[in-house]
Amino acid sequence: MNTHEAIINPIMGKKPQQLHTRCVMVANQSDLDYLHRLLKTRESKSHRLLMSRLNYGYDNTSMGLIGPFIGAPYAVILLESLVAWGIREVVFLGWCGAISDNVRIGDVIIPEKAFIDDGTSKNYTAAPHSESFPCVSLQTNIKSTLTTNNVTFHEGPVWSTDAIYRETKEKVVCFQKKNALAVEMEAAALFSVGTFRKIDVGCILIVSDELSSLKWKPGFKNPVFKERRQQICEILRNFFNDN
Helix, strand or coil, X not given: CCCCCCCCCCCCCCCCCCCCCEEEEECCHHHHHHHHHHHCCCCCEEEEECCEEEEECCXXXXXXXXXXXXXXXXXXXXXXXXXXXXXXXXXXXXXXXECCCCCCCCCEEEEEEEEEECCCHHHCCCCCCCEECCCHHHHHHXXXXXXXXXXXXXXXXXXXXXXHHXXXXXXXXXXXXXXXXXXXXXXXXXXXXXXXXXXXXXXXXXXXXXXXXXXXXXXXXXXXXHHHHHHHHHHHCCHHHHC
């Protein structure tokens, strides 16, 4: 008997006919709505998946959209469900808080790895591992697409945590010493599942707030933040078709 085999697995029923193998996981409702408006056609369809919605069947693109969600456990439940339906490439679009002095509200981050400070990732990685990694080729394509569209970005590690209200000064300083650019909640777990399930997972993060000074500076209403989110959504609209 394989004692490492899961007792509970996703039971998804028949795969939606127009759902391809590529999907964008969008953490925030406002970004999801904007992307859906950019892609929407009369033929597009949607499917309720737990507390989120999967949209698919758009004209002129092979990708689906799913969201919103928050936190590693729920993000992974959605990703596991997508994998069960045959999804093989995923781009995660989320927000993050800058902890590097060089990163500002509205900046774009392409993580090269994520430091694991969440509980979900550890169920998909070997016990000693403290980092998880995205698909290199998918991240390379994302960076190339951003460069083609004249979008500058930061590349480096991020810190993934379950507890946004326990981002202490001590922890921020600890991850600053590890050269982490920002803190967020889902990337490490999504990367871990991608490696475990042998699918490609990439990530784009947009900086919504700053903690680098050890004081919180929110930027959710900053026009630069809103404009950058819309710009990234417009680029994502054609990403999978161009790569």
